[in-house]
Amino acid sequence: MDTSLKVTLSLIGISIGGLAIAQSQSPGEVKLPEFEQGKYVHDAPTLSDIENDPNLHKELRKVILKGRDMFMNTQQYRGEYVFNDMNCKSCHMGEGRLPWAAPVWPAATTLPDFRGKNQHVNSLEERIAGCFSFSMNGKPPEYGSDDMLAMVAYHQYMAKGAKVYDSNIAGRGFSHLGKQMPEDISYDAGKQVYEENCAVCHGSNGEGKTVNGDIVFPPLWGDGSYNWGAGMTRIFTAASFIQNNMPLGQPGRLSDEEAWNVAYFINAHERPQDPRYTGEIKETREKYKNFYQWSLYGQEINGQVLGDHDNTGEKPFLKPEILKSRSFD
Amino acid sequence: MNNKQGFVVNCALGALFLGVSLGVSAKGDPESGQQLSMKGDGSGAPCMACHGPNGEGNAAGAFPYIAGMNEQYLYRQLKAYQTGERNNAVMSMNIDNFSDQQLQDIAAYYASLDKPTSTANNANSELIQQGERLVNVGDWDNYIPPCSTCHGPNNRGVNENFPGIAGQHASYIKQQINAWKSGNRKTDRVQLMEAVAKRLSDEQIEAVSAYLASIPAAE
Numbered sequence: 320m321d322t323s324l325k326v327t328l329s330l331i332g333i334s335i336g337g338l339a340i341a342q343s344q345s346p347g348e349v350k351l352p353e354f355e356q357g358k359y360v361h362d363a364p365t366l367s368d369i370e371n372d373p374n375l376h377k378e379l380r381k382v383i384l385k386g387r388d389m390f391m392n393t394q395q396y397r398g399e400y401v402f403n404d405m406n407c408k409s410c411h412m413g414e415g416r417l418p419w420a421a422p423v424w425p426a427a428t429t430l431p432d433f434r435g436k437n438q439h440v441n442s443l444e445e446r447i448a449g450c451f452s453f454s455m456n457g458k459p460p461e462y463g464s465d466d467m468l469a470m471v472a473y474h475q476y477m478a479k480g481a482k483v484y485d486s487n488i489a490g491r492g493f494s495h496l497g498k499q500m501p502e503d504i505s506y507d508a509g510k511q512v513y514e515e516n517c518a519v520c521h522g523s524n525g526e527g528k529t530v531n532g533d534i535v536f537p538p539l540w541g542d543g544s545y546n547w548g549a550g551m552t553r554i555f556t557a558a559s560f561i562q563n564n565m566p567l568g569q570p571g572r573l574s575d576e577e578a579w580n581v582a583y584f585i586n587a588h589e590r591p592q593d594p595r596y597t598g599e600i601k602e603t604r605e606k607y608k609n610f611y612q613w614s615l616y617g618q619e620i621n622g623q624v625l626g627d628h629d630n631t632g633e634k635p636f637l638k639p640e641i642l643k644s645r646s647f648d
Numbered sequence: 649m650n651n652k653q654g655f656v657v658n659c660a661l662g663a664l665f666l667g668v669s670l671g672v673s674a675k676g677d678p679e680s681g682q683q684l685s686m687k688g689d690g691s692g693a694p695c696m697a698c699h700g701p702n703g704e705g706n707a708a709g710a711f712p713y714i715a716g717m718n719e720q721y722l723y724r725q726l727k728a729y730q731t732g733e734r735n736n737a738v739m740s741m742n743i744d745n746f747s748d749q750q751l752q753d754i755a756a757y758y759a760s761l762d763k764p765t766s767t768a769n770n771a772n773s774e775l776i777q778q779g780e781r782l783v784n785v786g787d788w789d790n791y792i793p794p795c796s797t798c799h800g801p802n803n804r805g806v807n808e809n810f811p812g813i814a815g816q817h818a819s820y821i822k823q824q825i826n827a828w829k830s831g832n833r834k835t836d837r838v839q840l841m842e843a844v845a846k847r848l849s850d851e852q853i854e855a856v857s858a859y860l861a862s863i864p865a866a867e
Contacts, residue, residue, distance in 0.1 A: 346839035347846025349791050366785055413788035519809050519838055520798070533801040535810075567798065568791055568843045 350571025351419050351490075351563055358489035361481040363416035363424050369476065379472065386473025389466065390415060390423075393455065394534055400466075402634035403456040403591070404527055404534045404543035410454065410551060412564050415477060418490020419563040419570070424478035427471075429486050436610060439645045443471055448641055453548035456591050456632050458639045493550075493559035498613060500554045501579055506620070509584025512577045516566050517585075525588060540588030542632035547625075548593035553613035557582035587620045591632035594639065600627040676719065676749070681757025684750055692742030695754065704764040707861075710819035716763030716866065720808035722755035724835065733834045735827075767815055768861035779859025782852055790847050795856070798840060803860060809836075815865025818857035825853050 354360060369375070369383055389396070391414065393406040412420035426446050434441045436449070447470050448459035460466035514523065520536040521527055527538035538544040550556050562578035563570050573581070593616070597603045603626075604617035611617060616626040631637055688694035695714075699705055703715030714722060728734040729743055730751075743751070770776050783803065786794035796803050798810050805812030813821060827833040828845035836842065848856070 345846070346843035365789075367781075413786075413793075417788055516838055519840075528806060530800045530804075530806055535798070535800050535806050566838050566840055567793055568840060570791065 346569060346572070348571070352495045354418075354489040358487050359482065359485065360418065360489045361422075361424065361478070363422065363477045363481075364479055365416070366414070382469050382472045383476045386469035386471070386476075387414070389470055390473055396457075396466075398633075399458070400451055400460055401455045401457045402632060403545065404529070404538050405455050405545060406534070406537070407450070407455075409537040410560065415474075419495075420490075421493065421560070422477075422491065423474050424481055425486070425488050425491050427474040427478035428481045428483050429488075437642075437644060440647075443474060447471070447474070448639070452594055452639050452642055454545045454551065456544075456546045456634050458634070458636075459641050462641065493556040496555060496559050496562065496575055496578065498555045500558070500583065501576070504554075504583045505580050506584055506587055508576075509580035509582070509587075512573065512581040513584050516573065516577075517581065520567070525585065539585045540590050542591060542630070544590050546591040546593055546632070547614070547616050548595055548610075552586050552590070552616065553610075554579070554582050554586055554615070555613055557586055583615075587615050587625070589623075589625060589628070589630075591634065592626065592628060592630055592637065594637055594642065596626075596629070596637060598629075600624060676723070676752030676754070676756030678753070678757040678760045680750070681753035681755070684746070684754050685757055689743055689745035689750075691745055693738075695742075695758075698738075699758075702764070703758045703761050704766075705817055705820065707768065707817040707819055710817065710823045712816055712820040713764050713865065714758045715761035717759060717811060718805060718808050719755045719759035721805075721811045722758055723752055724808065726751040726755060728835045735832050763812070763866040764815065765864065765866065767864055768818060768858075770818075770858050770862050772858065775855050775858050776862060778852075779855035779857070779862075782856050783859050787852070792844055792847055792852075795860070803863070804866065812865060813860050814863045816860055818861035821857040821860055822853055825857070829853075 364372070366387070369380065369387065372380070375383070390407040390411070393401050393408075394404075407423075408414065410421055411423050415421070415423035426443055430443045430446055431440050433439065434446075441449075444462050444467055447467065448462070451457045451459035460470065517539075521539050522536070524541075525539040525544070526541060527534065527543060528536040545551050551560065558575075558578045558581075561582055562573050562575070566572060593603065593607075595603065595607060597606065600617045604611045618625055629637075685695040685699075688697075696703075698709060698711040699714050700711075703713060705711045705713035725734060726743055726746070727748075729736060729739045730746075732740075746754070782792065783795045786792050786797070795813065798806070799813050800806040800810060803812065803814040824833065825845045825848060828841045829848065831842065833842075
């Protein structure tokens with residue numbers, strides 16, 4: 320569609336007002352960032368590939384499928400590994416395979432590697448444990464356990480055919496909009512974007528939606544959502560995720576500005592405490608400044624300092640014991 | 649939703665000026681709805697003529713089952729046939745004389761009925777298998793999420809925005825996916841269904857419809 324036609328259509332959209340939200344694209348269009356030159360694209364295996372790969376030992380196939388099942392329905396471990404309403408697939412859209420939707424296979428090809436977040440070299444198991452500790456507000460499966468093995472096997476199989484230790488990966492991560500949020504970012508504008516595009520599924524208070532105990536739409540803030548240590552609390556991560564994946568099935572529906580504003584609005588709400596909390600909000604923010612500089616943790620929003628509490632949600636402890644630093648000095 | 653809120657506010661204001669307490673009640677009266685479903689709006693066929701005596705619909709006519717559907721969902725669809733957000737000459741003609749309260753009553757009546765328990769038998773197992781995969785796993789490479797992502801566990805519906813589609817007549821599902829695809833149905837401001845429908849091929853639509861019709865609408 321050429322620009323002038325888009326402008327015309329947008330104007331028609333605006334003039335209809337009230338009845339329709341101004342559209343900059345047709346709803347069927349998938350608008351994603353271009354892959355940068357030189358980045359490599361990996362076509363991760365599908366469920367049918369797992370089922371039909373003649374080279375998989377039947378025992379291994381079983382383990383990979385178990386890992387996939389854990390990934391898709393992580394709620395079956397509610398109260399054991401997971402203490403909020405999230406599943407792995409809530410953020411890693413498309414079974415963890417899709418570019419621009421946090422594909423998980425790069426973890427299998429680029430780890431062990433140094434991670435800025437915890438300042439040491441992490442294994443794939445530790446990376447998975449990180450997700451459980453922060454995004455799932457939970458307690459990771461033990462290292463070397465059957466469940467951890469299943470998770471690792473799924474990640475590794477998704478990486479089948481991908482280049483090992485080549486981090487020049489297309490569609491990885493969440494920073495296509497850059498890291499620095501715009502200076503005129505707006506809570507109120509974000510609220511409006513939220514109400515028009517997100518609330519129909521995630522609820523007007525970000526509470527998500529459950530049917531007979533089954534989670535359909537994950538909560539975006541509050542006790543049921545990711546905690547203050549999750550990568551998604553960073554405004555740039557959320558903005559990029561939202562623009563490329565939300566509303567579901569409409570990548571690129573929201574403009575850059577709308578994505579930034581709604582990411583800000585969502586992450587300007589309370590959520591369970593970061594397991595790294597020292598007991599003092601300013602101290603914690605200072606200690607992990609390289610992380611919190613991108614989030615609103617410890618900032619005052621609408622008269623409240625975010626994260627200044629010891630609420631761990633449904634989880635009866637703060638920090639999983641499994642999270643440990645390591646050094647080779 | 650804003651329109652509806654605006655409408656409620658207008659009615660409330662109107663009621664104030666008239667000094668009476670009419671306005672739109674939030675709940676319909678199922679008994680009155682039952683009468684209306686048998687009588688019609690005075691100038692058209694009654695609901696039960698096409699949707700059956702128990703709201704079970706009719707596969708041959710692509711008339712959906714409406715028994716046991718979410719009350720607000722049903723009300724909004726009836727309303728949409730009056731406003732033109734949904735286009736179906738027969739539906740519009742048959743309900744255009746109903747008042748808002750009458751539409752609420754009809755919605756309340758059908759919502760109060762049990763969902764039908766019968767499912768379609770489909771001998772074409774290859775089509776069913778293709779449909780099963782699309783409905784439960786999706787086709788993410790083409791940005792088609794599984795139906796249950798929005799239509800809820802077992803595709804039995806979530807709320808007024810996401811109706812149950814399990815056990816629905818294949819003819820009706822196919823007709824509606826095509827209505828979303830062509831932009832003919834405009835009841836979703838966020839265009840969630842429209843976006844997905846536009847990416848479904850004719851073959852995929854056949855498969856999804858056949859599979860959904862073959863699974864139970866309720867336990």
